[in-house]
Amino acid sequence: MTDVVVPETSKTDWTSDQEPRWCPGCGDYSILTAIQLMMPEMGLRREDTVFISGIGCAARFPYYMNTYGMHSIHGRSPAIATGLALARPDLNIFVVGGDGDMLSIGGNHLIHVLRRNVNLTILLFNNQIYGLTKGQYSPTSEIGKVTKSTPLGSLDEPFNPVSLALGAEASFVARTHDMDRQHMQEMIRQAHDHDGSALVEVFQNCNVFNDGAFGAITKKAHRAEMLIDLQAGQPVRFGPDLNKGVVLDPSGCATIVDVTPENEASVIVHDPSHPDPSLSFALSRLSSGPYEPTPVGVFRSVRRPDYAGEVSRQLANAQDTKGPGDLGKLLNSRPTWTV
Amino acid sequence: MTDTASAKTEVRQLDSVIVRFAGDSGDGMQLTGDRFSNASALFGNDLATLPEFPAEIRAPQGTLAGVSAFQLQVASHDITTPGDAPNVLVAMNPAALKKEVHRLEPGGTIIVNEDSFEERNLSKAGYAESPLDDHSLDAYQLFRVPMTTITKEVCKDLGVKPRDAERSKNFFALGLVSWLYHRPSDTTLDWIQTKFSRLPNVAAANTAAYKAGHAFGETAELFHVSYEVRPAQLPPGTYTNIDGNTALSWGLVAAGQLAKVPVFLGSYPITPASDILHELSKHKNFGVRTFQAEDEIAAVGSALGAAYGGNLAVTTTSGPGVALKGETIGLAVSLELPLLVIDIQRGGPSTGLPTKTEASDLMMAMYGRHGEAPLPIVAAYSAAQCFEAAIEAARIALKYRTPVILLSDGYLANGTEPWVLPDVDSLPDISVPFATDTNGVDDDGEPVFYPYLRDPVTLARPWAIPGTSGLMHRVGGIEKEDVTGNISYDPGNHQLMTDLRQAKIAGIADDIPATMTAGDIDDADLLVLGWGSTWGSITAGMKRARAEGHKVAHAHLTHLNPFPADLGDVLLRYPKVIVPEMNMGQLSKLVRAEYLVDAASVTKVMGQPYTAGEIYTAIVDALTGEEGGNR
Structure with missing residues (x-):
């Protein structure tokens, strides 16, 4: 905040002196590297940047960034970050957590932070498993998941985090995965540039307790067939020769079709800035798990007033209309008498 | 006898009077009591009030469950409680009479709204026969006043609908009682005009009802005596009549100003704390x-x-x-950041008694977290003192970088x-500096910032906020x-950090006032140890005991953790110690454990504060050998 020009930094400047303690081969490493590499290009100051996390493997993230940071309580990071964002609208605040942290114990805070549109960049590392507690099923695990706590298979319908966020009135929702650094960086950059809450779901491999959960869609050889790359203003098409496309069927559901000259015009053109999230929601329903073609990219990006900005505006208005607070006046604001 | 408005009425001087207004939840009894209090305050009386209302917004009309009451004591001298037995009960319906009459002093005055004593309301209250006619109230002075009828009558020509007119009957009652006790009318009439400026019909009806009630007292020849309570000789100064939640809110606003940092309140609505959220949300121009x-x-x-x-x-x-909040308070203990947690206690466990008072969260404040998580506890002892308590809690939180629990009720x-x-200008400066510079050098001789390098005196760690470069x-x-501050699972380090966190809180004992004492400090036979809102009742109960020649002292704790440094000496100075609490003996357990003192517990958990009489009895019992027990 002292000088006008943000000093140039390198990845090293953004790397703390603490050695990461994730398992070798964990997807978290590639996300950490992607972020440490992109930070110098974002035009941010380290001292104005804060990483807030809850509990879980992903939540160790702040310790490895040479910024301000808080490793807080399981599930509560969106709430803590909300208070910090309201108190300090000048900061760049990132919230990092896993699927258990943000969708299970912290599900309530996540939906409320999204609807309020607090200016936070929320990175949801989804590995569909509890890692730190050694392998129980999570709220994104597929039905029938056999884990230590579900020896006969899990019975719970999983959350689709993108659908959940869209339903919670999120103004920015994107999805990416840990095998594509460039795409990750692009999604995180757009999320950070967005005014208000921005949720990025990152498919992240837990190579110890749920190895290969996303392999069917994120392995290089499968990507063209299995990842639907959403691009604003472009028809939603994928496949090696873009031979597949997404159309709305007569009942209004998004459906994958082979693109033909006859149906080409009916392929959906993606518009993340559309005020109505219905089409984005329909796209999020294309896949119910990482075993069928799954959209990645920005699902939704609309402008809504940032919550902290609105809170500050009310304060400024109050000072304009009532004048700055005067304690003596306040104490005498009720009927008084003198002895 | 002095001159009076009505020549037929005798005027008697009283030192104090206790009035209890009671009616249905929809009858506006809280408002009536509040207005009577404010008129008395502006008149110069000392006073104390006790609103009591059900948790339901509108319990079924006319039932015992729906009775809402407001008691107050006004006096020409310094008082500390809303009084024990009321001298006057205003009962707006049969249920209110049934529920409240047992409180009245022998021979006390009952003023009823006669119109409401009809079959339906009588049966809802469980009366087989009207108590106004069956001589069951013969021990009292009963005044039957057709409040609804007269109120409707005087509103007839004002263009007010009959239903709205009926709703003004509480102002009739207020007018009548204001006449009976020579309360100034201007305060109330001005308030009606301001409050209902946008509803001229309502303002007119309320004004008419108030005046009719006042005139009724003067002319109905029902009341042969009216009473005066002269202004109290309070210390000089400018006064306002204030409730604890407002005083506490203003204390928080003040604390922000005195600390020179913005106030942030994160809150979720809950009775009886919500009014602090409401009040603070009005003061955005203070940067709150x-x-x-x-x-x-x-x-x-x-x-x-x-x-x-x-x-x-x-x-x-x-x-x-x-x-x-327990887990987050534990995190605040671990992070060593300033945080005020304000607990307006109510009856528990679980939902308990949401609108009734209790002081049973002391042990939760002390120990209600996992692990060794000590934190300072401050307790307010009177409604007005909540202001000072809020500033004191903020001072400790900021200076020692710790969560502080402030207990009110x-x-x-x-x-x-x-x-x-x-x-x-006399309020303390409680500001603390943020860290701005590095505070050490690393192994390579490079300047570094150590977030857990402590102040050698306070043991507080530096407060370095985001945005601070380096x-x-x-x-x-x-x-x-x-x-x-790096992650450490080292066994010796955990012992050290646990010891340091404990020592930091314990050290605050040297930075708080000595135990507050009153009464026969030098030669008492008995010490009454209290904390929190029992201060008023203990003060009044002890006064009564001392007036009879008993030697009694009173020690009152404003800080529950750490205890004042001299508390052990105070406790051991007297042959007997009793600890009256609105719980099952939480402070008594703490002082017994800490000082090995035979402090006898006196307990009450009835959703109501102690009366002075109950404390008096506890004192006399203790002095005559019958210590402890439930009140």
């Missing part, structure tokens, strides 16, 4: 940010986030909320008393290495 969170956990979480960002962070709640929250306004650091709930 209020945030109504999605739940109690988010409320305290947001406050902790704001504390990390450099605000004076506050969360307000009641017992159930404190239970939910439902009685203090809603009760009012005259408050001599402090001189703003001081980037990470904090978290995992145990931290001494000085560096």
